[in-house]
């Protein structure tokens with residue numbers, strides 16, 4: 001088995017496992033304890049000392065959403081990964097949008113909920129900036145089911161893993177009903193583990 005996914009499944013590791021399952025790519029999950037993430041063995045896989053770590057043969061990668069785009073392109077072009085250049089560009093757009101515009105506004109609330117942070121005021125201030133951002137996605141989804149083309153792609157998977165953090169962070173997103181409905185469609189996919197975040 002050439003694909004290995006390293007780290008606690010209760011982390012962004014779940015994103016990559018979801019993607020691999022969507023693609024029916026066999027993988028080895030190497031569970032790494034949180035306290036071992038800064039030790040040399042794991043730093044040799046991901047020098048950031050963060051989960052996930054990933055390898056496919058000799059290739060090592062970090063950044064969960066980039067790993068997903070790699071996996072989808074290698075094992076799912078024409079399916080989970082769109083074949084057309086313009087659609088690939090839309091995958092890049094939505095993935096980077098989720099990572100840069102959405103995740104930083106949701107993560108503080110999640111860290112408070114998980115007990116890693118006590119900065120409730122900071123978490124609220126970040127989450128308060130979310131509505132205009134998510135309304136962009138809501139408007140886009142007003143007349144379509146999926147982000148790119150007519151079927152579920154890695155763009156949906158990547159953005160859904162980020163937007164779903166609102167649930168775990170107890171951030172209300174009921175004001176964007178198209179996003180709520182789309183997120184439900186994404187998270188209902190059989191390849192997603194019930195434990196995924």
Ligand SMILES: N[C@@H](CCC(=O)N[C@@H](CS)C(=O)NCC(=O)O)C(=O)O
Nearest residue numbers: 011012049050051052062063064065
């Ligand atoms: N942008 C990175 C973030 C990686 C990350 O922060 N992972 C968390 C787990 S979900 C982690 O390992 N945190 C431990 C730490 O920051 O020391 C990615 O998407 O892979």
